Amino acid sequence: MNRILSPVVSILLANLALAQPRPVDPIIRQLHDPASKQVMVVAHRGDWRNNPENSIRCIEDAIAMGVDVVEIDLKKTKDGVLILMHDQTIDRTTSGHGKPEDYTWAELQQLTLKNEHGGPTRQRIPTFEQCMNTAKGRVMINIDKGYDYYKDAYDILVKTGTVDHAIIKSYKTYEEVKAENGALLGGKLAYMPIINMSKANASASIQSYETNLRPVAYELNFSTDSALVNSNYQTIPKTGSKIWFNSLWANQDAGHDDERSVEENHPEDGWGWLIDHNATMIQTDRPAELLAYLRKRKLHR
Template sequence: MKAKLILVLLLLQTINLAAQNKVMVAAHRGDWRNAPENSLRAFEYAAAMGVDIVELDLNKTKDSVLIILHDQTLDRTTDGKGKPSDYTLAEIQKFRLRNGLGRVTRNPIPTFKEVMLALKGKPVLVNLDKSYPYYREAYAVLKETGTLKQALFKAEVTYPELKGKYPKLIDSIVFMPIVNLDKANARAIIVEYLKNIKPWAFEFNFRSDTSSILKDNRFITAAGSKIWFNSLWASLNAGHDDDLAVEENNKKDSWDWLISHGATVLQTDRPKELLAYLRSRRLHDGDRLKKR
């Protein structure tokens, strides 16, 4: 058992090191094209596919159990209605997730603990979106399951805000600030983080691609942090998105553009296609799969 744990830690370390000269792939809400978004099956499919990271969204039940659900209501993605906080876990477990066509499936809403236990021992990191209100609860689950090193905490807050809310957790978690590059204070936010902690990465969103940080972000990677871009929606990347790459087969102005502007992580809604493309260019560590 100890030998297996050491192997997993080494594999996770390999994932982190690979990002310095490769591009990591993060599957947005798992492999939601082949399973309901944020379902346990979607995360397992994505991990089996070979992604480096799965992204999920935290929410909480009436009896304070962390579950995986993007929206503030159950209406869009399940056969339930209303807020998850209106239901106990026992009640939540009676609902079923809808697939991409809106059809109800047999997939239940997973708890955060269930997901971390399912991914424990796999060389894949877990990106905790919408988690800022629940850091303490999430930390407790990760400690209980022995998966703290696999989790990426994130939030669109400044360093003083983070320190003010979670002063005792900062040094115990792997953290990634979200920064909107369209804002005038974007560079100041980045510099302040680099002075105080070493973020695992910076997640950048931008509607306009004119930010000076896009032109020169080597000071970030030189400090040991990665650069995370979201290729999923055009509004997050000034139109250099997944659909342009896949539907129009224009890699030059989509994935290639993001990579040329410093991407070491791409969060995508097209994980299968992105993995294949990166491997064709030898920009993804596909050999890691052989070690599983």
């Protein structure tokens, strides 16, 4: 069946064939470069629209697209192995049932991953170590649901020689993170606070981080335009940190989301609005389309 392609998808098809994954070193430099106005693309759970989420194949395909960062989630098995898994149970994404911590690593390897429609595949749950070996020298990794395993994750990063490839984050205040993991703050493992701009303590939390620790970036979530615009978020670029926005769902970006940009074909009111409000990192479920849009605007190599 013939389809009329939207301008965004047409741009994608014209440019994506020319894209080549770049080595990780310039990505790391860009992350730590306050002067760079280029926008970094973060693939949410990898290329999950074409592969099982949090799988090695979804990481590989995101790398092939040319993204800068792949977001993943961590859980721990009964025998202490860190694995890639988002949910509290394995029901939605695998052929098994129950909690990951109720299984050994060997037992989990008897299961297979599901695709985005819940259909079976022959792919297996990867370990965090496998993830980092796949990413090494090729892409950065954002550890989302993984703060509870901060020290264990750091040990894997050291083992794989990828400490500078990773960003770890949480909703916790600076004081909480300092008390729990202070020895690891300020090193090569980048830390990023997540701030809900609709919360009463948002401005105070930003100020505390600015005073005590210049994070590599801040992830800012906002359900209304005013929650962001009327806050003190404009101070963040002045301290050298990047601003990360999520274009995943409307409740995280006041509707300036992937749906607005792609399905509704209004990228200037979606991704463009985020960029106009100082985004230098955007996490998306549409990485190929976002890359094409940014390249058209000369905001991504």
